[in-house]
Amino acid sequence: MSKPRKLAKNLYLIDDFDLSWEERTGTYVLFEEELTIIETSASPSIPYLLQGLKELQISPEEVKYIIVTHIHLDHAGGAGLMLQHCPNAKVVVHPKGARHLADPSRLIAGARMVYGEKFDALFDPIVPIPEDRLIVKNHEEELSIGQNCMLKFYDSPGHANHHFSIYYPPTNAMFTGDTSGVYYPQLHRDGVELYLPSTSPNQFDPDKMRQSLSMFEKLNLDHIYFGHFGGSENVNEIYSQVRMWLNIFVDTASEAYRNYEQTEDQVQATEKSILAKVLDFLQSKEIPADHPAIEVIKLDINVCSQGLIHYLEHQNRKKS
Numbered sequence: 001m002s003k004p005r006k007l008a009k010n011l012y013l014i015d016d017f018d019l020s021w022e023e024r025t026g027t028y029v030l031f032e033e034e035l036t037i038i039e040t041s042a043s044p045s046i047p048y049l050l051q052g053l054k055e056l057q058i059s060p061e062e063v064k065y066i067i068v069t070h071i072h073l074d075h076a077g078g079a080g081l082m083l084q085h086c087p088n089a090k091v092v093v094h095p096k097g098a099r100h101l102a103d104p105s106r107l108i109a110g111a112r113m114v115y116g117e118k119f120d121a122l123f124d125p126i127v128p129i130p131e132d133r134l135i136v137k138n139h140e141e142e143l144s145i146g147q148n149c150m151l152k153f154y155d156s157p158g159h160a161n162h163h164f165s166i167y168y169p170p171t172n173a174m175f176t177g178d179t180s181g182v183y184y185p186q187l188h189r190d191g192v193e194l195y196l197p198s199t200s201p202n203q204f205d206p207d208k209m210r211q212s213l214s215m216f217e218k219l220n221l222d223h224i225y226f227g228h229f230g231g232s233e234n235v236n237e238i239y240s241q242v243r244m245w246l247n248i249f250v251d252t253a254s255e256a257y258r259n260y261e262q263t264e265d266q267v268q269a270t271e272k273s274i275l276a277k278v279l280d281f282l283q284s285k286e287i288p289a290d291h292p293a294i295e296v297i298k299l300d301i302n303v304c305s306q307g308l309i310h311y312l313e314h315q316n317r318k319k320s
Helices: 043-055 079-085 098-102 105-123 206-218 235-259 263-284 293-319
Strands: 005-008 011-015 026-030 036-038 065-067 090-093 134-136 142-146 149-155 164-168 173-177 223-226 230-232
Touching: 005 230, 011 043, 026 043, 043 079, 043 105, 065 079, 090 098, 098 134, 206 235, 223 235, 230 235, 235 263, 235 293, 263 293
Parallel strands: 036 065, 065 090, 090 134, 173 223
Antiparallel strands: 005 011, 011 026, 026 036, 142 149, 149 164, 164 173, 223 230
16 A cells, blocks of 8 residues: 655545556545545545545545546446445546446446456446436536636547546646556656557547647646556657557557458457567666566557457448
8 A cells, every 4th residue: 555645736646556556547636625536446446545535634525526537447437436435526527428327237248248257356346326426527618626726628539439638727737547648657767758558449549549639739738647657747758659659559450450360369469569569669778578567568558459459440340
């Protein structure tokens, strides 16, 4: 259990130990007049989140808003369970995600298909959220959480169609969920910045992701806060790397898609080739092959490869 990290005057980050891994998924705590948290991770993370709030001397009854950037289970799977501890809170969600939080049956079915017998340990329980405790925010709508703090929501697809990002004026920052990729603080501490796009199934779209990145860029942000994991002020490096790796990811998957007929083979070839390219990059930066970040990167690339091939299959079906 790690202590909550202070990122700015009224901003803290709690490590949710998603998948029991440190620095995998986090919850941001906004100490404004209307106490707000962003992301919950999955339900097994809720004890870590509650303990983090306790260490910040926050009672769950004080939480007014629980915001989820999108409804993937590693970001919003625990929202319903968390809400049971926060009787005065409402959940803020993208308009395309609200119905799945109210009735998570499709989310559960989809996750069970992917994770099989591991589902319960990773995600159970997924608790439905009453509709009267859901708030939908459309593109460029706002939410006041303090006299001098007006959050602004931006539709930001690319990783998922039910994804928004949240602008936070006090630090001129955006909470970008997975749209601007994944950040590896374990590597940054060793002097290497790595920002990889998150291309997981089943709504990944590289063109929409590029458009969202361009939108962030035009806002002249000073910080980006990731779902995975933490914040970075080197925003231009984020945009540059995510665009570069996005091209590499798509080109690599396209080659595998052409060379193999079976989806499983396409995914495996994509995963193997992308991992080799990332490891080459890290080796050039003198990162050892047994660095603790490597296992996290392998997991991410496995999921990303599935999403890339799913995207190419979808594009191929549209043509035919």
